Amino acid sequence: MDLNTDIPHSARIYDYLLGGKDNYPADRAAAANIVEGWRHLPISMRANRNFMARMAHRLAAEHGIRQFLDIGTGLPTSPNLHEVAQAVAPESRVVYVDNDPIVLVHARALLTSTPEGTTRYLEADFRDPDTILESPELREALDLDRPVALSLIAILHFIVDDAEVRRIIDRLMEPLAPGSVLALSTTTADSAPEEVNAGVAAYNAHGIPTVARTKAEVEPFFDGLELLDPGVVLVHHWHPDEEAARLDDTHVTIYGGVARKP
Numbered sequence: 001m002d003l004n005t006d007i008p009h010s011a012r013i014y015d016y017l018l019g020g021k022d023n024y025p026a027d028r029a030a031a032a033n034i035v036e037g038w039r040h041l042p043i044s045m046r047a048n049r050n051f052m053a054r055m056a057h058r059l060a061a062e063h064g065i066r067q068f069l070d071i072g073t074g075l076p077t078s079p080n081l082h083e084v085a086q087a088v089a090p091e092s093r094v095v096y097v098d099n100d101p102i103v104l105v106h107a108r109a110l111l112t113s114t115p116e117g118t119t120r121y122l123e124a125d126f127r128d129p130d131t132i133l134e135s136p137e138l139r140e141a142l143d144l145d146r147p148v149a150l151s152l153i154a155i156l157h158f159i160v161d162d163a164e165v166r167r168i169i170d171r172l173m174e175p176l177a178p179g180s181v182l183a184l185s186t187t188t189a190d191s192a193p194e195e196v197n198a199g200v201a202a203y204n205a206h207g208i209p210t211v212a213r214t215k216a217e218v219e220p221f222f223d224g225l226e227l228l229d230p231g232v233v234l235v236h237h238w239h240p241d242e243e244a245a246r247l248d249d250t251h252v253t254i255y256g257g258v259a260r261k262p
Helices: 010-017 025-037 041-062 081-088 101-105 129-134 136-141 162-173 193-205 215-222
Strands: 067-071 093-098 118-123 149-153 181-187 254-260
Touching (some): 041 081, 041 149, 041 254, 162 215, 181 215
Parallel strands (some): 067 149, 149 181
């Protein structure tokens, strides 16, 4: 298995900036260069992780979702999505998808399910939705005749073509039952343009194609779905807890939203 440890990877940069240990010198060097201009990126990343946890809890506790398809999982960082969902409903079923081999190496940490539930891991690329949908891991773990939450957290900004993002989302949502949910978050420069534009340029300079989108560019990703309150907002404004409520808007540079399939 080739981990390409000499080339910085977005999942490992994310891990490093969240205080994780599953990263390499190339990732740490790239992260240092990126945060030189994008100094509040670690705060924004933690706010995004908190958004994921609040989203998973709310979908399980208030919307009765018991199945989750999490694409762009990244390296294990507690709480992981299945831990949040299974704390509410132990029978929850989760399929994690990522394309970084090092995430597969650490998948055992993700695969510790409750006895009543299931967690599976699939190594696949977000850009190839058919492989994800047709995989035995997904088909064995999830019942697509019942609602599924499709979780695309902090992954869409690595696909710079909006039309490609729409194609992938539409393909992934197509077979999911009515009542399924799309939850996503993606980078924006709206709240701190100078800082984010410098950071995005640094990501691209390190060979990681990245784009920051405006709110008007993010909202169409939910076309055909029913946006849940409060719509597309900076992630710390999405049903905030005490930690999120204390954050400054200029320190959070990620939009998030959740919508239901009619």
